[in-house]
Amino acid sequence: MLAAMPPTSPNPRNGGETHIRERVRDRADACPGALRLHRADDGGLARLRLPTGVVTARQVAALADAADRLGDGRIGVTSRGNLDLRGLPDDCGLALAELLGGAGLLPSAAHERVRNMVVSPLAGIDGRGFGDAQAWARELDALLCARAWTTGLSGRFLFAVDDGRGDVAPLGGDVTLLAEPEGRALVRIGGLAWRVGAGDAPVAALAAAEAFLAVAREAGTGAWRVAELPPGTTLEGAVTERLAAAGVEAVRVDAGPGMADAAPGRAGALPVAARADAGGLPEAAAPPEPGLVGDRAVSVVAPLGRVTSEQFRALAAGPADEVRVTPWRGFVVTGLPGRAAAEERLAALDAAGYLTRPGSPWLAVSACTGRPGCGKALADVRADARPLDDAALRGLPVHWSGCDRRCGHPQGDWVDVLATGDGTYDITVRTARRDNDDAQAQAQAQR
Numbered sequence: 001m002l003a004a005m006p007p008t009s010p011n012p013r014n015g016g017e018t019h020i021r022e023r024v025r026d027r028a029d030a031c032p033g034a035l036r037l038h039r040a041d042d043g044g045l046a047r048l049r050l051p052t053g054v055v056t057a058r059q060v061a062a063l064a065d066a067a068d069r070l071g072d073g074r075i076g077v078t079s080r081g082n083l084d085l086r087g088l089p090d091d092c093g094l095a096l097a098e099l100l101g102g103a104g105l106l107p108s109a110a111h112e113r114v115r116n117m118v119v120s121p122l123a124g125i126d127g128r129g130f131g132d133a134q135a136w137a138r139e140l141d142a143l144l145c146a147r148a149w150t151t152g153l154s155g156r157f158l159f160a161v162d163d164g165r166g167d168v169a170p171l172g173g174d175v176t177l178l179a180e181p182e183g184r185a186l187v188r189i190g191g192l193a194w195r196v197g198a199g200d201a202p203v204a205a206l207a208a209a210e211a212f213l214a215v216a217r218e219a220g221t222g223a224w225r226v227a228e229l230p231p232g233t234t235l236e237g238a239v240t241e242r243l244a245a246a247g248v249e250a251v252r253v254d255a256g257p258g259m260a261d262a263a264p265g266r267a268g269a270l271p272v273a274a275r276a277d278a279g280g281l282p283e284a285a286a287p288p289e290p291g292l293v294g295d296r297a298v299s300v301v302a303p304l305g306r307v308t309s310e311q312f313r314a315l316a317a318g319p320a321d322e323v324r325v326t327p328w329r330g331f332v333v334t335g336l337p338g339r340a341a342a343e344e345r346l347a348a349l350d351a352a353g354y355l356t357r358p359g360s361p362w363l364a365v366s367a368c369t370g371r372p373g374c375g376k377a378l379a380d381v382r383a384d385a386r387p388l389d390d391a392a393l394r395g396l397p398v399h400w401s402g403c404d405r406r407c408g409h410p411q412g413d414w415v416d417v418l419a420t421g422d423g424t425y426d427i428t429v430r431t432a433r434r435d436n437d438d439a440q441a442q443a444q445a446q447r
């Protein structure tokens with residue numbers, strides 16, 4: 001939330017240019033976590049971060065049990081690929097921590113809310129991409145959990161770890177790793193990019209995050225995310241300094257086009273020009289299509305991003321199955337023994353209620369929590385949500401919101417279906433550019 005506060009002193013390190021700095025956050029980060037529950041109208045909400053997106057069959061079972069024993073029997077998937085448990089009683093904290101900890105889902109209690117990553121979900125499965133994004137994410141997660149200072153990051157600070165196909169790079173990460181051919185990688189932060197060796201990528205991402213924290217503290221405006229830093233900050237110098245201190249050989253490169261502008265939605269990718277010699281996206285990739293992925297994996301989508309515990313259990317029917325949660329409210333199940341098993345699993349998941357085929361208009365539809373779970377909601381948007389008939393809007397993701405916070409809305413261009421409170425909805429096409437303009441106008445209006 002943007003809030004008007006008295007301006008602080010001009011920054012003396014910006015070459016004499018005067019910038020008025022106002023606080024952009026006036027309260028502590030209250031993002032829910034697995035151990036810090038948010039009190040919603042339908043009970044406690046716990047949010048579990050999955051840095052690599054991967055859950056084993058044992059962990060799938062533990063989460064489904066937690067939803068049954070402690071929550072409302074359902075599991076939500078967020079637009080960052082996190083998992084939500086809702087309807088939790090006030091006194092469930094210890095039992096939930098034991099359940100999640102026992103399943104290996106809480107490696108560090110102190111860091112559980114800062115392990116925010118989106119990772120290319122098909123990395124290593126379909127033969128695309130240039131780097132092992134899963135290995136990068138595991139290493140970056142270990143680095144995050146091994147350092148005390150990282151707990152200073154907000155629960156919204158996001159790392160995007162892209163294997164080079166350009167699927168999660170446009171999702172608005174504060175720090176983005178993008179694999180390149182020939183063992184190279186880009187690390188991007190705040191419109192700046194550096195090229196590093198692939199082996200240094202996780203350390204480089206951590207160095208960039210550390211630079212952000214230092215710059216944010218110096219600015220004193222309470223920024224949680226890179227986009228909230230005030231103009232005139234010294235991010236470039238801070239990143240360069242920390243990369244060098246970490247022993248990373250890095251070359252500063254042109255950052256290329258803004259990734260948020262290029263975000264592909266579920267309903268269709270926006271083409272981005274190849275920029276082989278710079279730090280832009282090579283090509284924007286659409287989310288995994290539902291269906292078979294090769295012979296040993298399947299991709300499915302949870303309608304409106306929420307499943308029952310039984311549906312969740314159905315994902316991992318074998319002990320060797322691995323489930324990857326996607327930032328498009330879907331799941332990729334890997335580790336299947338062959339094509340027949342993959343076809344069988346896809347049929348079972350179709351029968352369980354997942355979206356399993358490309359072309360369903362429901363793939364483009366998402367919704368916030370709405371009534372009765374959210375006290376701000378003006379409507380039960382999940383009951384109302386449906387694909388739109390308007391042919392002119394076809395091809396764009398459609399997001400239904402119960403109020404103007406528009407929680408969980410897509411990136412890039414999308415259709416905004418907003419409850420008005422009188423039983424109707426306003427429908428507007430929003431673009432990344434318009435969203436940026438609106439945010440700036442809101443900040444101006446509050447000065």
Ligand code: SF4
Pocket residue numbers: 368369370371374375376377378401402403404405406407
């Ligand atoms: S968009 Fe509004 S109604 Fe929907 S979950 Fe967010 S705060 Fe609640």
